[in-house]
Amino acid sequence: MNKNSSNMMALAPNTSNKRETVCIFGTGDFGRALGHKMIQSGYPVVYGSRSTQISNLIPKDAEVLGHAEAAQKAAIIIIAIQRQHYNFLTPLAEVLRGKVLVDISNNLKLNQYPESNAEHLAQLLPGSKVVKAFNTVSAWALQSGTLDASRQVFVCGDDVEAKQMVMNIVRALGLTPLDKGSLLAAQEIENYPLQLFPMWKFPIFLSLGLTAFFFLYCVVLDIIYTYIYENNDFSFFIAITIPNRVCPVMALILLALVYLPGIFAAIIQLYRGTKYRRFPDWLDKWMLCRKQLGLIALAFASLHVVFTLVTPLRAFASWRTGKGIISQVLNNKTEPLDHTNAWLSDSYLALGILGFFLFVLLGITSLPSVSNNVNWREFRFVQSKLGYLALIFCTAHTLVYGGKWFLSPSAYKWYLPNIYILSLIVPCAVLVVKFVLIFPCVDKPLTQIRQGWERNPKYSK
């Protein structure tokens, strides 16, 4: 092949560059939407259908034939029918032999069938090459063309060439294929669109549980105790006062729980003297949901901020302010400014503001589009350094706010500590251990271990 002919090829790309016909079995919503999109991208499309009457819903430029005829026209057949009807494909086994069958089906429930739809199809038609794809794309997204929802198309299959052909189509439609490996991955891919925030489940249940506990704890101490012993009805505290006690406590504890697994991991690595052994399962899972824990903590912190800021608007607050001033007037004296009090009040407000500010920064950098634009070192810097700084500020905020009550007996109604005392346990423990871990004599071996050094190399073999 001489230089010239290569140039010729560039001028007139060979015919294999021409897009090959694609066959679609089924003329439902998704089959029509996909066909429409394919025609737009230059693929000849032929539909396989029971009735070859051309419905006006089917794209104009598509051919409609019987299933067998349609299948013969193309190397790739998209099976846009429901799993229950797969059986009718068995008589077509001979026609479909060697063809690439694209299973795009979804189920209505998680793990509805023992094996995935794609594997079921592969068992029914062992002579065909089954590829799972497109199930995460909605007909609506294809039709509207906006594809605001995910552009990713998960693809899996046992035949590498068949998978390649499907992935080329995916790319041609302006979507991004993501190879998930062999057909065994089909189960996972089929479950994907049925999932409802799987990573959020544990953090949310944990938060709900803790919130309920602290809420009841506060109701008992602040409302029931006051009602019994002081005969005051403060039931309206349920709306704002108590939520505004629970939210900061939850925010602080959850933020500390974000950094706790890292502490455990460091201790385990130091103890084992190697990083080449897997962490216990619970720690792995915990580390994977740190982002979710942190975001829920941020939500609680935000609620705390707003609940606090509305304080002056509450009828209760106006009444209390008025009462205080009137009592001063009636006693005919003006209290001078209490400087210690002014310092304390301004300090904990300022610490809280700075802690919340850093917290929001952490939240913003965890947005996918922001974290995609920073490198690994920058991401670590923000999430680790700034994160610990936020934890320090928030813990200090709580300590300064409640410090004076630590030793006051009125904080221990029914011998139970106030919840802000409870809330300080985990963050203080995390900060103290972290403080120990950054001492050079501990930090140096840890860094070495993390760079691959092993105390007892035999362990890793």
Next chain:
Amino acid sequence: MNKNSSNMMALAPNTSNKRETVCIFGTGDFGRALGHKMIQSGYPVVYGSRSTQISNLIPKDAEVLGHAEAAQKAAIIIIAIQRQHYNFLTPLAEVLRGKVLVDISNNLKLNQYPESNAEHLAQLLPGSKVVKAFNTVSAWALQSGTLDASRQVFVCGDDVEAKQMVMNIVRALGLTPLDKGSLLAAQEIENYPLQLFPMWKFPIFLSLGLTAFFFLYCVVLDIIYTYIYENNDFSFFIAITIPNRVCPVMALILLALVYLPGIFAAIIQLYRGTKYRRFPDWLDKWMLCRKQLGLIALAFASLHVVFTLVTPLRAFASWRTGKGIISQVLNNKTEPLDHTNAWLSDSYLALGILGFFLFVLLGITSLPSVSNNVNWREFRFVQSKLGYLALIFCTAHTLVYGGKWFLSPSAYKWYLPNIYILSLIVPCAVLVVKFVLIFPCVDKPLTQIRQGWERNPKYSK
């Protein structure tokens, strides 16, 4: 072809893998920036120019020749000149025959010419294969390499192979080609960079209109009425008090308008007994701008929050607080805490905070990078379930806040209802109808219809 030779090919990819020369007509900003980027990506570049004197602005590694000579060197010619000068290409028709011409031009105004620039070029040079591309990329983005702005390059053209060649170049430059179909799409692609938030136009005009109406309504009732009948000058209410009355009303109405079209759609589908007939045009358009309506509602809600939170900082508020306390003192009595009032005030604040919190969550999940990371079910869950919950909270917030004034005659100055009464009409209607729609006897047929069932199947044919 035996196994061995295939391996050979992998070792030494055939020459067609080498990047073919690209010719660029025109040495303006964009032509230079594109040439520079192409050279960087390994394409030999040759410029076609009137003067073949080499300017120091042209990339060093590029050749500069006359138009005809340059065109002969390449299969792809990028036409980086303005539409007005396309006529000078007609004498080159013979040289350009069979070549791929890439039209990258933009106009200064929407629909400036009857046909798109690319179609005009295709008419001038019927022997060439015209592809529209690159017009949405700016020279600055190409040059700086950051491409912070969109990485998407819309491509269209009648010749599939030509389009493929151009899309390969687009990919090689690190951009994402998006096939928009035949050259008919060129008009749309050329209009794209001239658009100014087309989806936002209707929601913004609607909001401005309603805001102006409610603002005037409030000015009349709160300032003019008070001035005439009570002889009080409250003109300074224009700055904060009235905006803070209009904002929540707008937020609530717009949020309800986000869910209203879904209600209409459900009723229409129930009535027709099929989902296979198109909605009326106005409903389609309305449904497409729900996201925009929701975000504007969120903006109003945020303004309402900030306007409310600054209340204690206003000179008017301090004066009113002082007046209240002083009148208590002068009457020599201390008012006890009004428990009903404390409950009401805390409840509507708490409801408002929770509603706003959910509202902000909805806003965050509508960020493209977040919505791309959730699946369809999760997106629906947040936008529909959490959205309705936000609407319920916000409506309850308004009801509790204003409930006591519903029957008070002072709320009907000049026989006109207060605007918060007006604001409740749409959200209450939406919630009531939605409540009916989730009854099993209504929900079941609706779900069936949405899964494809038809009451009178003949309709869809």
Next chain:
Amino acid sequence: MNKNSSNMMALAPNTSNKRETVCIFGTGDFGRALGHKMIQSGYPVVYGSRSTQISNLIPKDAEVLGHAEAAQKAAIIIIAIQRQHYNFLTPLAEVLRGKVLVDISNNLKLNQYPESNAEHLAQLLPGSKVVKAFNTVSAWALQSGTLDASRQVFVCGDDVEAKQMVMNIVRALGLTPLDKGSLLAAQEIENYPLQLFPMWKFPIFLSLGLTAFFFLYCVVLDIIYTYIYENNDFSFFIAITIPNRVCPVMALILLALVYLPGIFAAIIQLYRGTKYRRFPDWLDKWMLCRKQLGLIALAFASLHVVFTLVTPLRAFASWRTGKGIISQVLNNKTEPLDHTNAWLSDSYLALGILGFFLFVLLGITSLPSVSNNVNWREFRFVQSKLGYLALIFCTAHTLVYGGKWFLSPSAYKWYLPNIYILSLIVPCAVLVVKFVLIFPCVDKPLTQIRQGWERNPKYSK
């Protein structure tokens, strides 16, 4: 080649479509993670290792051989070993001749070695084709498959075909290759993961410096001056009062500094009469960090908002309110509402709220995922039009807030102006010059220059 055979090819893609074997030298974390991912995507993987004993950490389906044997099996060899050990590759020079070597190494420090690792490798093995890639991807991201961090893989190399082969692998793994040109770019690519917010450095240092200056300035005027001349200890102002004076000043100045370089650029272009000459270096750099300046300004503005909103919660504020009311009571008079004051207070609050609202809008549109979804015209509209509007609102907010003190001698302690007077200099200058620039007699030539017109065309040659 007839039509039929082309169809045959579509049915049975030729063997070159089959994925070729990839060899990986080194069985460290990254080598294993990459191998695992490649096997998942259908590549046969063979490891080259000193000990060919199969460790259970190495992916199951991979072969492990000696270096020379492994290298012979593949056309592409990924060098997953550290730069210090590159020397051991020299004896393998003959085996590696003509092969594609992918350098994936990173250093521990910026510019640790005189030449990049990839160039060093190319010098050691001149017969091989070195391509730099994958160094920005972390083993963790590959393993977890989430790739939440950047999906972009920078690729560079002198051999276009070798680069193509590597980029195809990158794509097959679901990542996005970005061609950065010849191997000279390797230094930059290797430095990338070691950078820590390089674009933020100047804006952050500038902000820290200015903040420190203004903070001290306020401490001197508000605390030391008051202590000396009025004998009042207001040291607690350090926590909230002074930060809340510095933050708005910083926000306003930084926001003005975002628009100042644009003003300079316009003046320089008008003066030179052409846009085809480069701006001075300092201006170029300044323009490139406008986004960062703006975001830091937004951070200061947000802090100002929160610091302001907590005012009523401060012990100092309650004390001052009480004192004011009690003095009224003791004087036995109720002050009437001061309408001018009410107007002023409400106006600057409203202006501030609107300015902040627009500011937040600007911040949201600068999120990568949002700015990627708007076209150039829309982005310009928001960042320029809305940005100037925000600047106008914020400047007006400051003017109305502090206007009454401009002429009051108490604002000039020790003959020094209050900082809000200093803060107005830059924004007012920017607004005045911008106002001049939008006059038609100035705007018209400027627009022409920006469209390419030149006053003295000889300049550009």
